[in-house]
Amino acid sequence: MELRSNFPVGSPRWATRRTQWKALGLTDEDLTKPKIAVVNSSSKLAPCFSHLDDIADRVCEAVRQAGGVAFEIRTVAPTDFIMAAGGKGGYVLSSRDLLANDVEAAVEGAMLDGMICLASCDKTTPGQLMAAGRINVPTIVIPCGYQPCGVLDSGEPADIEEVFIQAGHVATGGITVEDLCSISDRAIKGPGVCTGMGTANTMHIVAEALGMTLPGAAPVAANSPKMWDNAARSAAAILDAVRHGRTPRSIMTAGAFRNAAAAVLAVSGSINSVKHLQAIAVETGVDVDINGLFTELAEHVRPLAAVRPSGPDSIEDFEGAGGARAVLTQLKPVLDLHATTITGESLNQALEGFEVPDPELIRPLDNPRGVQATIQILRGSLAPEGSIVKLSATEKREDRFAGPARVFEEAAAAISAIETGAVLPGEVLVLRGVGPVGTPGMGMASNVVFALNGAGLTGKVAVVTDGQLSGLVNQGIVVGEVKPEGGVDGPLRLVRDGDRVAIDIPARTVDLDVPAGELDHRRTESAAPRSGGQTRGWLGLYARNVSPLEHGATLSR
Structure with a gap:
């Protein structure tokens, strides 16, 4: 087999690589085999990643048994609940792109032949898929599972x-x-990702819908027999993909992104998947408007499943009912079934003969669990490039809300105002400057939403923010990821206390009721857009190079 990792025998590059790899115990025969990166975002900072070292060891051995050579490489391991403590939360989303660059540096620098990516917490899966799309070597994703849920x-x-x-x-x-x-x-x-249909489980399902996992791989309980079986079979699958030249750009096509968006809507998945899908598309070179896809598909795809907290079901029950494979089977009428998967099959072939084990828990398109799409893209004079609202999977919401703005530049200031009773019923709490540029890196806004809940203001105070929301949050009227963000020139930057803000979920609009002439006046007299004040280190580099959120917030400038 002709491999990019092999250099002419006797050349300096061949000789030095041979010297280094022989010191690791490889044989001359090994040096001619496909060389596979096992991308491991292991970390002892959080249980999401704490089991990955054992998986990496087993996968490396499976690659060897399948006829390849595995090299484990390490990357940053972003985790919201731990790493959001510093940098105003900006290290979390920005670490997604740091991870993608970690992968590129190791795999491209060494000219390896393929990748097996161990997918865990929220940002690992999109970061790995972004790297796969960018460097375009054969890649397979292994979802490494959700943690056991506690009981009170x-x-x-x-x-x-x-x-x-x-x-x-x-x-x-x-x-x-x-x-x-x-x-x-x-x-x-136990180890693994959060048990609800948050960003981690959603992105594992997205990876399968994109064709980048084995069929039936997501979701899966961490360290379960099914997870170990997927890991072993993925080793053989990646070697087959290397032999046949199946690369991410041949798999993650426009049709595959449409399939992934439909799957997210069907499982009432995380709103964070929208920006992650856009980022993956950018890195893959696919010209697709993910916001537009969600808007279009929301007319046809209702929640087919209802996993906590958007509905009553557990992730274990969802997996038992067939998981992503069952969802894709029920979505067949709206999918691109010609899309290719990492195994070389079309999506139609991958689903052929599969029967949904529990069609009441994962329902067909014409008998959904809910009556409205749970991810709604809102546009309007306050969000001309779009914003996102997450709704419940099982309750119909037709909220409309209008009121005077109360503007905050920091989450801590907003929380303090809520706790002291300074935020009043009927107001629209506007939290800005927490987007990718403004923080930089994107700050968490969910703590403000939960503070409102604690103060008994859910539904009485609406929230409009350019910040990131938890993949599970759906409390009250919350409009997130407003674009353009407040850290750049746009309407959100110009809102002042007392301005009337109107949110209309059925009409999918969010508007600022201020005359255009007044906004122009504010623009000329206001200071330049703020950049979070971060000029040094990783976040400073990120702030200077990040693209707008509507383009996935990638480092593509």
């Missing part, structure tokens, strides 16, 4: 999202620190 004395499930929500009630006396710690102690019972 009442028998109710408990997870870290519940901890996050309840923490917003401490300041107002809605819950004691002791009771909060009791939930915290029980929320996580």
